[in-house]
Amino acid sequence: MRFTASPVVELPVGGAVLSFEQDNDSFEVGTSVWNSSLVLVKFAERCLGDTALPFADALRFPGTHAIEIGSGCGPAGMGLSRLGLADLVLTDIAAVLPALRRNLRRNRCHLARAPRLAQLHWNCPAHLTQLASPRRFDLVVAADVVYVQESVPHLIAAMDALADAERGVVLLGYQIRSPEAHQAFWEAVPAAFPVIEKVPREHLDPDYAFEESDVFILRRRLRQ
Numbered sequence: 451m452r453f454t455a456s457p458v459v460e461l462p463v464g465g466a467v468l469s470f471e472q473d474n475d476s477f478e479v480g481t482s483v484w485n486s487s488l489v490l491v492k493f494a495e496r497c498l499g500d501t502a503l504p505f506a507d508a509l510r511f512p513g514t515h516a517i518e519i520g521s522g523c524g525p526a527g528m529g530l531s532r533l534g535l536a537d538l539v540l541t542d543i544a545a546v547l548p549a550l551r552r553n554l555r556r557n558r559c560h561l562a563r564a565p566r567l568a569q570l571h572w573n574c575p576a577h578l579t580q581l582a583s584p585r586r587f588d589l590v591v592a593a594d595v596v597y598v599q600e601s602v603p604h605l606i607a608a609m610d611a612l613a614d615a616e617r618g619v620v621l622l623g624y625q626i627r628s629p630e631a632h633q634a635f636w637e638a639v640p641a642a643f644p645v646i647e648k649v650p651r652e653h654l655d656p657d658y659a660f661e662e663s664d665v666f667i668l669r670r671r672l673r674q
Contacts, residue, residue, distance in 0.1 A: 459483040461525055463491055464532040466560040470523045470553050479597065480522035480546035486623030487522070487593035489663040491529030492655035494621075498533055503653055508589070508619050508667050511535045517581065517612055518591040519570060519605075522546060524553045526593040526623060527565055535589075536563045539581065541570035572604035578611040586614045593623030599630040602638065610642040613670070618643075620668035643668035 456474040460467050473481040497506045511534040518527040521540040531538055542550055550567060558564055570577045590613045595605055609620055620643060626632045640646065649665040 456482075459488075459523075459525065461488055461491060461529055463495055463529045464534075464560075466532060468525065468528055468532060468557045468560055470525050471549070471556065472523050473549065478543075478545050480520065480542050481549045483523050483525055484594040484625070485660050486625045486663045486665075487526035487529075489654060489658050489660055490526050490591075490593050490621065490623035490665055491533070492658040493649060493653065493665050494530055495533055496653070496655050505647070505649060505653070505667055507673060508621060508669075513537075514588045515585065516589040516591060517541060517587045518565075518593075519572070519608055519612070520592055520595040521550055522594075524550050524557075526591055528554065528557050528561065530591060531561045531563070531565050534562075538565040539568055540565045541568045541581070543571055544569050570608070572601065572608040578608060582612055586618065587612050588614055588617060588619065590618065590620045592620065594625055594627070595622075596624065596631050596635045597627035599628060599634050602631055602634040606635070606638050606642055609639075609668075613643075616670060618670050620666075622666040622668060624664045624666055625662050639668065643670060645669035645672055 456472045459470045470483050472483050494509050497503050497509050515537050516535055517539045519541055521527050521542045527538060527540040540550060590609055647667040651659055
């Protein structure tokens, strides 16, 4: 990978500035930093700073067992780690893991506890079983992962397999990349996560409320 040929992306969060190298010339989409991951982190930071805001219940990080799928260069997961999400696994396919490892080393000094890294192909039952053992996750994080229609069933199946069957929540940074993938995802995801909440734009960080990016909270059941 040629990290030096692409701009470094900086993310101010939790009193530090995380920085992420990327390779925009790679054939892997995960080696670029996408806006939805930044929007997601800054939304979380805003909620944690004001617990009166809606959705703060999904961001109670102490004791939360969490995993990010499609971590890419790592801004979403590492940003949430900086905000206190300590029990966290970052995952991606084998071809993208070198970029994830590189950026974890780059930002390790800003993280109280380094997230674990793991390989995950969404359509690999062995990967899913291994990650979900001994218990499934309270929180599944994903940002900009809906982009190919053919991968949508595998993505939703992975979310379903990894999230706790009763209280599992998905924190999703979202942007429409393909109309076909967009339609397929929102038609299928309610079977696994029937409660879908779109974060109003006024609750996003105003400096990171990019027009094309949204944040969704997907739940197994209604908030108590």
